[in-house]
Amino acid sequence: MIVGIGVDVVPVARFAATLERTPSLRDRLFTAGEQVTASGSPRTDESLAARFAAKEALAKALGAGGGMAWTDAEVRVDDVGRPSLAITGTVQARADSLGVTRWHISLSHDGGIAAATVIAEAD
Template structure:
């Protein structure tokens, strides 16, 4: 499958957490309700949210997007094994469709105060 784009992003966790504390409404602008809580119903950690934000930035880069996409139109979900994937809708799905993207691969990581994500967009 041809690769349309690759995106990578890194986020300093403490700086991101400080932004969320300073602007509480920011979480609702960046994340779906499901992304903000764990499967057990507890709030997600700053590391986990920062990695999800990095994934959304990496996704935008992989799609060559210069703006116009809504943050909550991309959602990071985990399968039963804890493997992440991206669910897209609305503005993000429209951009992916315009490029012929049929598959997205995402990898998340956080360690040493940095969260990182890589996204590969493919056509099929």
């Protein structure tokens, strides 16, 4: 059963300018693992914007009005680049309260826009 669906889009240039203007924001929004690729290189602005869109989409899928920590949700990718969500803390508590047992996530960026869709599912 689908519990919620969230979609979000982020203008990459505006998001990158915000991160440049407020460098501490990077650590408030992203885990250390999200900030770098598997090889240890810094993620591109497009990739970070897509991850931020995923976190916004996740909050929408959970119907959350706030109170969840950004770093309690981490976007991960497997060896072939397929994204997934790892949740802890405040996000896990909200998901548990709704009975969420599975996540489906899609990320994209093109033409200066990053987008994400998140589906929260329960048994």
